[in-house]
Amino acid sequence: MKVKLLTTISFFTYQLSISQTEKLLNGKVYSQNILLKNVEVINKTAKTSTRTNEAGEFSILVRPKDSLIFFSKDYFFKRLKVSQENLDQNNIIVNMILKPEELDEVLITNIKFPKVGPADENSIIVPRGPISVPGVYNGTIANGADFTAIFNMFRKKHKREKIKFRELDFKKLAESTVPIDFFTDNLKLKPDEKDLFLQFCDADPQAKILVQQKNLLYTMDFLYTKSQEFKKLNSGIKN
DSSP states (O other): OHHHHHHHHHHHHHHHHHHHHOEEEEEEEEETTEEOSSOEEEETTTTEEEEOOTTSEEEEEEOTTOEEEEEOTTBOOEEEEOOHHHHHHOOEEEEOOBOOOOOSEEEEOOOOOOOOOOOOTTSOOOOSSOOOBTTBOOSOOTTOOOHHHHHHHHTSOOOOEEEEOOOOOHHHHHHHHSOHHIIIIISOOOGGGHHHHHHHHHTSHHHHHHHHHOOHHHHHHHHHHHHHHHHHHHHHHHO
């Protein structure tokens, strides 16, 4: 009987401690008064994540001082440190800013004029040169522009030109999506080691896949794994 009583008390004590430390936080994500769906909500502290639904709503387990990251590829990421006030209110509103539109390719072409066919009976025929009669004004301007020559210049054929913007590399992806303090606080990198470390990561074939996926959680896990290799490599060089 005593064993059952102790087990019951322990169970309720455990449940009470869990409820005091971890709570379900609800909220909505929007941009320019439009609710956003499929926004990735990441609890960086607990390493858990969820997504907003069709109504822009989300629910995620958090504790006070947990760090939340809101990520969507078309928007600048948003970071929020959970406070006790957020938990008490339990209905946070997150406003995200839309990124400027990026064009993958710009196509520049020359205007082509249709060929001029033989004149028909309704065509207006313009003489190539004015008929000059001494002492009579013929309606032309002396030393005026040759519009026929200008028109012919526009009719010339030119090759099409394409301008392609450089594809986004892993270094730019990491710098634009991963919080700055992740490199110093989580990866324990010195400020002067960041560029060299990102170059080291960019050499890994997995980096190209991450550029295509643009998933913040996968990117952060990849950076953490590569940081261990980077530290071993640095220690080997120093020794």
